[in-house]
Amino acid sequence: MYYTLLITVFITAAFLVVAAYVVAKLIGPRSYNPVKGEPYECGIPTYGQSWLPVHVGYYLFAILFLMFDVETVFLYPWAVAVKAMGPMALATIGFFMLVLVFGLAYAWRKGALEWK
Numbered sequence: 001m002y003y004t005l006l007i008t009v010f011i012t013a014a015f016l017v018v019a020a021y022v023v024a025k026l027i028g029p030r031s032y033n034p035v036k037g038e039p040y041e042c043g044i045p046t047y048g049q050s051w052l053p054v055h056v057g058y059y060l061f062a063i064l065f066l067m068f069d070v071e072t073v074f075l076y077p078w079a080v081a082v083k084a085m086g087p088m089a090l091a092t093i094g095f096f097m098l099v100l101v102f103g104l105a106y107a108w109r110k111g112a113l114e115w116k
Contacts, residue, residue, distance in 0.1 A: 057112075057115060057116070060107070060112040061112070061113075064104075064107055064112060064113070067100070067103060068100070068104075071096075071097075071100050074096065075093070078092075078093050
């Protein structure tokens, strides 16, 4: 019984994806201009290589942002259900916050938060 429902969901999802693709191909605008295949459509030709190296500081900053963004995502459900979970919830979130504080201290000590 459950497998029938699961198979129905997968078939419906596949049908909707294919239907959306077909409708987009049928009614979507078409442009066969060869300029559309170029990397930039602003009209200004590129000089040199289009791929430039990016400073590693941007990646470190993005990883730190994601780390604290994920922390916020996990804190919200905990705050909603903390009464029902009791003192164990406080200990668990305390450990979670401790790991994040150690991560922040490590990044700070290594200089990942400084723009040079």
